Amino acid sequence: MYIRNVLISGLAAASTAQAYSNYTIREEDWTVPAPAPVQEKRTLAKIFGIFDGIFGGGGKEPAQECPAVWTQISSTLTQQFLGDGQCTDAARAAIRSSFHDCFNGACDGSLILANECSNNENRGMERLCGNLANVASQTKVGVADLIQFAAAHAVKTCPGGPTIPVKVGRKDSSEANALGVLPSGHANAKDLVGLFAQKGFSPYDLAALIGAHTAAKQRFTDPSKAGSALDSTVGTWDNKYYSETMRGRAPFTLPSDKSLAQNPLTAGPFIAFAASKGMWDSAFVSAMVKMSMLGVENKGDLIDCTSALPGGSKKRDVRSRNLFDRLKW
Numbered sequence: 323m324y325i326r327n328v329l330i331s332g333l334a335a336a337s338t339a340q341a342y343s344n345y346t347i348r349e350e351d352w353t354v355p356a357p358a359p360v361q362e363k364r365t366l367a368k369i370f371g372i373f374d375g376i377f378g379g380g381g382k383e384p385a386q387e388c389p390a391v392w393t394q395i396s397s398t399l400t401q402q403f404l405g406d407g408q409c410t411d412a413a414r415a416a417i418r419s420s421f422h423d424c425f426n427g428a429c430d431g432s433l434i435l436a437n438e439c440s441n442n443e444n445r446g447m448e449r450l451c452g453n454l455a456n457v458a459s460q461t462k463v464g465v466a467d468l469i470q471f472a473a474a475h476a477v478k479t480c481p482g483g484p485t486i487p488v489k490v491g492r493k494d495s496s497e498a499n500a501l502g503v504l505p506s507g508h509a510n511a512k513d514l515v516g517l518f519a520q521k522g523f524s525p526y527d528l529a530a531l532i533g534a535h536t537a538a539k540q541r542f543t544d545p546s547k548a549g550s551a552l553d554s555t556v557g558t559w560d561n562k563y564y565s566e567t568m569r570g571r572a573p574f575t576l577p578s579d580k581s582l583a584q585n586p587l588t589a590g591p592f593i594a595f596a597a598s599k600g601m602w603d604s605a606f607v608s609a610m611v612k613m614s615m616l617g618v619e620n621k622g623d624l625i626d627c628t629s630a631l632p633g634g635s636k637k638r639d640v641r642s643r644n645l646f647d648r649l650k651w
């Protein structure tokens with residue numbers, strides 16, 4: 323039987339439980355229920371298809387529907403990523419895992435399939451890797467897709483998080499990607515700008531991506547301050563990370579983040595993103611979409627599953643933003 327306890331109940335009482343209080347402790351929490359029937363959706367799609375034919379949308383191949391299993395996965399992830407109205411430690415690990423699966427080669431699931439998760443540079447993501455591996459084996463979805471879907475879901479789950487369009491259909495690989503490519507928290511901005519440029523990211527993209535540290539904690543960079551957050555509102559997706567990092571006001575700042583805040587190529591975007599969450603959101607979303615496709619060769623065959631994320635469409639998202647953010651001033 324699938325459902326069984328995976329972690330010893332004593333863990334809950336251990337002192338480390340504090341730092342992981344919102345984290346997964348049982349495998350059943352990651353059990354994905356059977357997909358609901360999609361008949362109704364199909365009927366609506368057919369009706370709209372007829373209208374498309376009449377009013378000129380005809381002739382185009384209908385976009386393939388996102389498999390229903392992603393909606394089921396989405397509800398399982400929400401249980402893990404949302405706690406007390408904030409995003410949880412599991413959500414942070416998921417956001418980070420998208421970067422760590424893609425940036426050292428390709429978004430190919432090797433973080434889990436080649437057990438890269440046990441490498442030093444991936445410390446802190448071991449539980450997430452185990453949990454996502456379980457979900458993938460229960461639902462038969464691709465691991466590379468699941469990592470990117472979970473990251474987009476986690477960003478969206480953090481209050482204020484934008485919708486990152488997410489597609490599925492990547493090829494999985496159990497061949498490990500290169501070690502030592504992922505940057506450390508002690509890297510300097512000049513090296514980081516060069517490293518990201520090699521992968522096709524501008525300093526503006528880099529400054530936008532690093533804003534993911536709005537929802538981050540550190541454990542291993544300075545173990546004496548394990549569990550410290552990289553901004554004062556770690557459970558929400560806001561742009562305080564930028565102003566707090568620039569002013570040295572965050573609970574903890576990684577040396578690499580400090581260096582980026584001060585480098586002439588990234589300091590400008592830091593100031594702009596601190597002033598406008600709307601500007602940061604759109605820069606972040608487009609850089610994340612680009613990152614989620616690194617090394618993916620069959621881009622044209624992927625299926626859009628953005629609709630399976632919580633909160634619905636991008637349009638609704640934009641309308642819920644404040645006026646200044648909507649105008650992207």
Ligand code: HEM
Pocket residue numbers: 411414415417418421445446505506507508509514531532534535537538539540541542543544576578
């Ligand atoms: C300049 C490149 C980057 C560097 C040097 C960097 C470095 C780090 C370091 C050192 C940590 C803390 C690890 C620890 O001590 O436990 C961390 C955490 C984190 N990073 Fe980054 N990172 C970078 C880019 C990114 C990107 C592109 C994303 C996602 C889009 C990301 C998302 C996160 C998240 C969410 C955490 C928190 C993980 C947790 O709390 O479990 N980082 N990063």
